[in-house]
Amino acid sequence: MTDMKGFFYPRTASGRSSLIPSPPWYYSGDLLTVEYRTDPTRVADLLPAPLGLVQDDPGAVALIWADWQSCSASREELLDPVRSQYKEAFVVVRCSLEGRTYSRCVFIWVDKDFAIGRGVHQGYPKKLGSMWQTRPHPFPQGAPQIGPGGVFGATLAAGDRRLAEAVLTLREESADNGFVNAHPMAHHRVLPGIARGAPDAFAELIESGATQFEAGPAWTGEVELRLFESPTEELALLRVHEIIGGYYRQVGVVWDGGRSLAVLTDGSASEDA
């Protein structure tokens, strides 16, 4: 019998078909971040035990657009860029676990299957969406530049409905790129039991973050954000009570695994709707 190779499915004798390569994974991209306050009860609605609200500013939310190019250690995906470019928008909140503060991605949309596969591995709950964000360019005819007065738009749609749109006008450099997505991520990885009505077959709480992180200056300025209803999404429940800030930053990241915090074997972390 053949030994199977490949980091992810489909596993084969060669491993060549795997939807995603083995980490480390390398990323270069631009982040447009909007931070705002919502009702902390709505954040608590997204935190399964044993995760809890943080004490300081518990209703803070970050909605982040990212325009990425990414690759494996071989860098071969960069030469066939349908395999390396993708866009995403994701919602991050903070949570508390045994006295530590974590960031947690509660909703995320991407536009490539390899990004979905990475999400299954990393515990990002990825769906397909259509994301667009204005790109800076050295020539201003059809583009803003990263600097005072630069105006950047960003939109998110899924299921043929617009879910969010933002406009950020840069004013000045900022000491940080916001504070909500600034902690290690605490994510669940869950597989429902295969038998009808069974508890989860596997549920794990993991922690991960970037192995390497480089970034240009963060820019901040005025930002507007609108969220829209959808029958299949709950983003609009995180109603915007107060804008905290908007940020634009170019970054380079390496991700190379995380660590398991707990394997929840009794299925108690979930209760089917």
Place this chain on the structure above:
Amino acid sequence: MTDMKGFFYPRTASGRSSLIPSPPWYYSGDLLTVEYRTDPTRVADLLPAPLGLVQDDPGAVALIWADWQSCSASREELLDPVRSQYKEAFVVVRCSLEGRTYSRCVFIWVDKDFAIGRGVHQGYPKKLGSMWQTRPHPFPQGAPQIGPGGVFGATLAAGDRRLAEAVLTLREESADNGFVNAHPMAHHRVLPGIARGAPDAFAELIESGATQFEAGPAWTGEVELRLFESPTEELALLRVHEIIGGYYRQVGVVWDGGRSLAVLTDGSASEDA
């Protein structure tokens, strides 16, 4: 702390955001099937232990296109059909486990995220692709009809490369719709360990099949099949040595879970490439 609801990610207080609803799942669709023989060694390359080749016709392969409309018990997805229609193409082989014969999907491409999510649950190794198959219609101006002389084309592409194309010309009704995809499915569900280089965190061998299955007559006839190379796919390694047959059939299916055959806790089912 809130109890989380939702069959799949993202789990929330309401469960409304789940990428996929709880089973049962309901399907109506058209299947275009091409069965052929390849080198059995190439089939063995896709069967992890303890699965083995079947003794009778071990190199038989089915490449199946399906044009689906599907929904949950609520049927609400049918009224917002971006959430219910999808297309797929998938490759099935047979394997032997403890004296029983199973079918096994070794490669599959779909065009919607909810279909990917179902695949993670059911052990189908789904990627995104672009699939097209000729549709029958009561009026012949721009369509064949399911009957003698009806000609149906089917194509599969992924990563902006064409991977397969088939043309089936119907001749007569057939006693069956082929034999390769006729057994319960034996699939693996695997989550790699989150730590760099770690063994799989979870690996399970499951069995599943339709709870309910209705079908119209199967039609057969002449069929041509061409497979094409891609750096990220291994479909073309399953070279066509001999065509067995081509089939067209309309079906209605209900899927409502499966059963776990084995949970492989030591990670031995895989070896990273």
Place this chain on the structure above:
Amino acid sequence: MTDMKGFFYPRTASGRSSLIPSPPWYYSGDLLTVEYRTDPTRVADLLPAPLGLVQDDPGAVALIWADWQSCSASREELLDPVRSQYKEAFVVVRCSLEGRTYSRCVFIWVDKDFAIGRGVHQGYPKKLGSMWQTRPHPFPQGAPQIGPGGVFGATLAAGDRRLAEAVLTLREESADNGFVNAHPMAHHRVLPGIARGAPDAFAELIESGATQFEAGPAWTGEVELRLFESPTEELALLRVHEIIGGYYRQVGVVWDGGRSLAVLTDGSASEDA
């Protein structure tokens, strides 16, 4: 010098690259039609002179979804169905010209480039959109059937915004499939002048319709329709004052050209915004 061939661009020595083949064009498909009344002034806003409102029910509008498979006389597109299947949604009003009543498509969205090319030829003002309509199927697990109680949804989106959605519940057969899209089409074909600020280089009023038309029974029933705003569309200005009816019908059509009613050489038919 080479003679160029090809019905449409790009023209080459062989004609093989033409975005669209020479007519006749053959279609099989399903139509979901919603007819309603809006303010006739809004219809008049879409009728350039010499077209005028009809006297009888001048505010009647048809919003039609169509799920097509189409081909040229060679039928080769049917075997490579990415080249033959497309979906569309379009808005039709009636107008009067020299005492005759015409139908006129005022807005239309499609999802393939060959459909856009046909529109440039036929005077349909086609944009890209994302259209979905529930499909009937012989097996009811995931599909309605064309008959009493069959429920069909339809949606339209463009620019990552939903523009319209309808739900039609069939009750009984109908003597007709509505009356708004029942006349020959009167369309303009216009090319703006290439010089900045120049009048139109070409403007022609044409008439066309199906050369051959076959259809199954029209079904009617209860219908709901919702229209949504978009900064780049004016569909929602045709506000729904009163629903006239909803219809479902399967059809086969051949289109083989039309006739020129007038060539407007002075550019007076348009005035740039």
Place this chain on the structure above:
Amino acid sequence: MTDMKGFFYPRTASGRSSLIPSPPWYYSGDLLTVEYRTDPTRVADLLPAPLGLVQDDPGAVALIWADWQSCSASREELLDPVRSQYKEAFVVVRCSLEGRTYSRCVFIWVDKDFAIGRGVHQGYPKKLGSMWQTRPHPFPQGAPQIGPGGVFGATLAAGDRRLAEAVLTLREESADNGFVNAHPMAHHRVLPGIARGAPDAFAELIESGATQFEAGPAWTGEVELRLFESPTEELALLRVHEIIGGYYRQVGVVWDGGRSLAVLTDGSASEDA
């Protein structure tokens, strides 16, 4: 009767629905150019009279990928970037007309409808395609940089088939960005007659070019190019006999109309296939 507004279709009382705004149009983007020599007879196959081959290097071809962000004078599209970003790949040759040398786009693929609409106006024979080109980024984790050793890939697909792929490795700055796409464009704008078998209703030869053009340094280096067959395309007929060079350059462009060289009223410029 209402006066109609809007630069392009659909024209309405407000002009808001027009697929494209009035020029001028503003662009910022990155160009990856591959120049090579093919058999001049194949170039002649694409030049309708009175255009002829140039004497100097008549078989020179440029295949250009462009990653654009574009907008109208209002710049509003930049804030809803689904309306401003698009990618394209296009093939340019040179031709001679009355002693002058022109560039001419003979094949082009884009991924947005507004780009198709602009093409109808400007005489670019645009189809839909899927184009990807590696993006430079300040952080190297997942991106090359524009400088020595920077490696850029580019691919083109249409109809679910890959048509071309290139890899460019930068070595040094270049005095130019190639010579094939360096002249004013000579394009045809053609509308076939609406009656079956009729000659063209309108055929015009126009000249246009950028009103404003800014550019960074052009970089050159080693380049590989592969072209692939398709039943609906003739790109691969322009076989690569010899690579001339590869170039990368960032540019800003304004386009604001052109001028008519000839209106061909007798339809003699084309002969249907």
